[in-house]
Amino acid sequence: MLKIDQLGLKKGLIYAVIGPSGAGKSTLLRIINLLTPPSNGFYYFQGMALPNNGLERLRIQRKMALVFQKTLLFKDSVWNNVAYGLRARGYNRSEINALVDKLLEQVGLKDLAARRADTLSGGEAQRVAIARAVAFNPELLLLDEPTANLDPVNIELIEEMIRKLNREKSITVVMVTHNVFQARRIADQVIFIDKGEIVEMGPTEKIFTDPDHENTRLYVEGKAIF
Amino acid sequence: MSPTFEGIIEAFRLILAFDADLLQIVFLSLQVSVTAILLSTLLGVPLGTLLALKPEKKTRLINKVIFTFMGMPPVVGGLIIYLLLSRMGPLGFLDLLYSPTAMIIAQIFLAAPIITGLTMVGVRAKGEEIEETARSLGAGSALAAWTVVKESRFGIFGAIITGFSRVVAEVGAVMIVGGNIAGQTRVMTTAIVLETRKGNFELAIGLGIILLIISFVVNSMLYNIQKGGRSY
Numbered sequence: 519m520l521k522i523d524q525l526g527l528k529k530g531l532i533y534a535v536i537g538p539s540g541a542g543k544s545t546l547l548r549i550i551n552l553l554t555p556p557s558n559g560f561y562y563f564q565g566m567a568l569p570n571n572g573l574e575r576l577r578i579q580r581k582m583a584l585v586f587q588k589t590l591l592f593k594d595s596v597w598n599n600v601a602y603g604l605r606a607r608g609y610n611r612s613e614i615n616a617l618v619d620k621l622l623e624q625v626g627l628k629d630l631a632a633r634r635a636d637t638l639s640g641g642e643a644q645r646v647a648i649a650r651a652v653a654f655n656p657e658l659l660l661l662d663e664p665t666a667n668l669d670p671v672n673i674e675l676i677e678e679m680i681r682k683l684n685r686e687k688s689i690t691v692v693m694v695t696h697n698v699f700q701a702r703r704i705a706d707q708v709i710f711i712d713k714g715e716i717v718e719m720g721p722t723e724k725i726f727t728d729p730d731h732e733n734t735r736l737y738v739e740g741k742a743i744f
Numbered sequence: 745m746s747p748t749f750e751g752i753i754e755a756f757r758l759i760l761a762f763d764a765d766l767l768q769i770v771f772l773s774l775q776v777s778v779t780a781i782l783l784s785t786l787l788g789v790p791l792g793t794l795l796a797l798k799p800e801k802k803t804r805l806i807n808k809v810i811f812t813f814m815g816m817p818p819v820v821g822g823l824i825i826y827l828l829l830s831r832m833g834p835l836g837f838l839d840l841l842y843s844p845t846a847m848i849i850a851q852i853f854l855a856a857p858i859i860t861g862l863t864m865v866g867v868r869a870k871g872e873e874i875e876e877t878a879r880s881l882g883a884g885s886a887l888a889a890w891t892v893v894k895e896s897r898f899g900i901f902g903a904i905i906t907g908f909s910r911v912v913a914e915v916g917a918v919m920i921v922g923g924n925i926a927g928q929t930r931v932m933t934t935a936i937v938l939e940t941r942k943g944n945f946e947l948a949i950g951l952g953i954i955l956l957i958i959s960f961v962v963n964s965m966l967y968n969i970q971k972g973g974r975s976y
Contacts, residue, residue: 551880553876553879553880572885576882576884579879579882580882583880583881583882584880585880586873586876586877586880588873590870590873590874590877592874592877592891592894592895593895602878602881602883603881603882606878606881606882606883606884606887607882650881651880651881654881654882
């Protein structure tokens, strides 16, 4: 159960969502992505209220992308995986060819284009999953633990990829992470969630050096919260 | 010479001679079973996928019914279709009894629950995860469902192979609703029963071998399609 009084996201920033296991971080991403509709309250995307109409909802959903903690790539080539979201949006063949080739080049995955996605390593698969999610230029990219279980080299590659996508494509990023150091390295703003509630949200440095709440301080210092 | 050995020789003689009666029986067997499997697939794959993507709590009763029908003895299935299509039955006015159409209906009755049930089991393993991934990438309901089917093809082809194996080897239901009429509703399995009863073991064994060869060829084709989509 997640209870959110209010949460607003500003365009072009990177947000890190931190908090103990079971706090509701992944649920927050699912609600933002409309995979789990909010049971009550208000939801606005770019000033537009959540419509009842399924097609209108899909239109909002298509402005964002969610990369799950457990990456699921389709049993197809890397190229076709990255093209999936574009096909879903009805892009024509020549547009898809141009966009996918350009993106794979940009994110350094060009050499993997023809590989079957189920033969990739964990780090490669995660990079492909992120590339697939940004191929259609979403305005909001939601990442659930994108570097969990990866080695330091792949973590660095993915963090750099996220920064680059945020900088060059102005994609707003909301990233759930257990790693507070990663949150500090990458995020402009940090959201601290505990027991289904947003305890605190603010600029990264403030959260790490001068948080308003004792539990936030304890968590970012790596101490147990009771 | 033993009947088995004579049967093998007889099988190859019939095949090489392009025996007209044999070809008619083989063609009708394939026509009935392949049509039944195609229609059962069209019915069972979407239904199995739909049920797999629904919360199990909501589909518990229908799941049990499907699993029960999966194990239905062919003679019971044939009897039910016979009663429906017989002159006194609710569908008697269609005048379908003792026709290939009645045999196709009986085989659908046997194969569709198998394809539905096994598709449901195959899709349920990862279906929700695949559907959510598709939706998170902007797929609408139809594309998300198609993606689930495409990604679960390994299990779905397994379901189709099992369904085909069931109907191609089945004798009870087609015997009851088809009547084993020479030149009209006689298929390989019913012909084998008849020839065995007549003591014509060579021909029965020959037909059995041809049935096995056809089953092997069709299953190999399905297996190769399935292998193309396997997960590593």
